[in-house]
């Protein structure tokens with residue numbers, strides 16, 4: 492399906508080489524300031540052609556707000572945003588008309604639909620993620636009003652892992668590196684992969700601070716479950732961890748438990764979520780990206796007739812999709828947390844009284 496979210500409902504549309512991509516975001520509370528500059532800035536952070544490890548495709552990625560905002564403020568109507576495709580070189584993909592790219596969505600989507608827009612992967616292309624980032628920017632604006640903030644950064648490129656998570660540093664790093672001491676080595680690993688006509692995977696951290704305790708719904712819409720769903724839905728993400736994540740399976744409770752003092756939790760292995768509900772601490776998420784599937788090395792594959800072929804993929808592809816993918820993870824995280832904040836408004840009678848009852852202002 493192409494829609495996501497309960498109260499804050501996102502629908503995206505568009506393909507890589509069609510007229511453009513876009514989103515319709517429904518459920519944005521009226522009166523929210525729609526800061527167009529902020530939305531554009533978020534798109535610029537994801538934009539191709541600006542990052543080490545990114546593709547040389549130069550997309551303009553201009554966000555055009557078509558509806559739902561008047562004089563800079565949300566009206567309560569669905570917010571529609573369109574982002575035109577301005578740099579689609581469809582000719583680069585002619586050879587792919589009948590051949591499946593290894594590890595891309597080509598084979599499985601063809602099995603499912605029987606037709607495909609082979610140009611740039613059509614809708615399976617991460618071009619669609621520009622629409623998610625535009626919607627995520629609005630979710631961030633909602634979160635700003637309650638003092639919550641979503642940040643991200645690259646913790647590892649291939650096996651080169653940092654020891655420091657400096658989110659402020661990552662903002663200006665060409666690869667969103669979290670560890671300034673590992674950045675140069677990580678950039679070199681991407682460059683080497685590209686020189687070798689290869690690509691490389693990445694580990695991305697996402698952090699949400701200022702989240703009130705109580706967000707997340709038992710039992711099937713747990714906050715961690717919603718985040719995992721949202722982030723596994725980002726192209727090329729192969730694993731998601733919350734807090735200690737997979738390491739918890741190797742730990743003893745005496746080490747893994749987050750003991751508590753009157754001042755708060757003494758550790759954060761839970762990653763800010765207990766029993767599917769936010770505990771008031773920072774939410775700590777890790778997303779693992781596989782290497783960009785499209786590489787120019789010869790690879791074995793088949794065509795739509797089942798014949799064996801060798802493919803050497805042309806076109807302009809990211810050397811490490813995790814770098815730009817970090818911004819998409821931020822957007823999806825913001826959408827989930829903002830959605831859960833809206834859903835949670837009916838969970839206590841105090842909330843209802845504040846809005847409708849004697850305690851209303």
Ligand SMILES: Cc1cc2nc3c(=O)[nH]c(=O)nc-3n(C[C@H](O)[C@H](O)[C@H](O)COP(=O)(O)O)c2cc1C
Pocket residue numbers: 546594595596615616617620725726727728781783784785807808809812815816819
């Ligand atoms: C920001 C971003 C950019 C991407 N760019 C490319 C690309 O240039 N070439 C490519 O083959 N895959 C790229 N991908 C990955 C594919 O979209 C993805 O691997 C494909 O849709 C198959 O889905 P899966 O890996 O989730 O199974 C990108 C992913 C992200 C998040």
